[in-house]
Amino acid sequence: MKFFLDSAKTDEIEYALEMWDIDGVTTNPRHVQVSGKPFMQVIREIATIFEGTDKPISVEVNPHLDDWKEMVTEGKKLAAISPNFIIKLPATEPGFKAVFELAKEDIKSNLTLAFSASQALQAMRMGAAFVSPFVGWKESNGEEITHFIDEVAAIRNVYGFETEIIVAAARNARQITNSAVVGADIVTAGIPVFKDAFAHPYTDMGLGKFQSFWDQTSYE
DSSP states (O other), X not given: OEEEEEOOOHHHHHHHHHHHOOOEEEOOHHHHHHHTSOHHHHHHHHHHHTTTSOOOEEEEOOTTOOOHHHHHHHHHHHHTTOTTEEEEEESSHHHHHHHHHHHHTTOOEEEEXXXXXXXXXXXXXXXXXXXXXXXXXXXXXXXXXXXXXXXHHHHHHHHTOOOEEEEBSOOSHHHHHHHHHTTOSEXXXXXXXXXXXXXXXXXXXXXXHXXXXXXXXXXX
């Protein structure tokens, strides 16, 4: 399984690359706003960080766009900035159509804000390179998520679609683990989620015991 960082803060991205060798980045308008930088500035900075690699960076089109032709126009503009850029489009009728049109020009897209297996299926049919089923928001709304990702993975595997599944808005280690078990390709999450997932209180307790034993033992 691949890990993507969900962020537009360059310091977080550089940290995750150095410490965890993350496989890519996903951004959205909220992340850009949190970065405190203009949209075009921050995505160019992220592109520079990944220059010379094949790690994908998902960059979202203006969420106000509701015409597929305008989505395609902006998608082409963004894709021309960096070969790492993957164009994020919403799981709406114009978004699906824009995915299809961009795919015909070999521009990769990430169909985002997918909350049902049928939306994910349509993204795959239309040629999305990635589809992002959201689990954190869905679970917070009281909905079941394990079977949701299982269904998306099963559909992809049964029909041989090449679309990679990015489990989005993961909020804890259990969601990451469940996603891996059912065969998702990627999980994207923020820095705090990964830090918590990579840690365990028993590890800290055990390390403390080993340090105590070490201190009471002769090295030579």
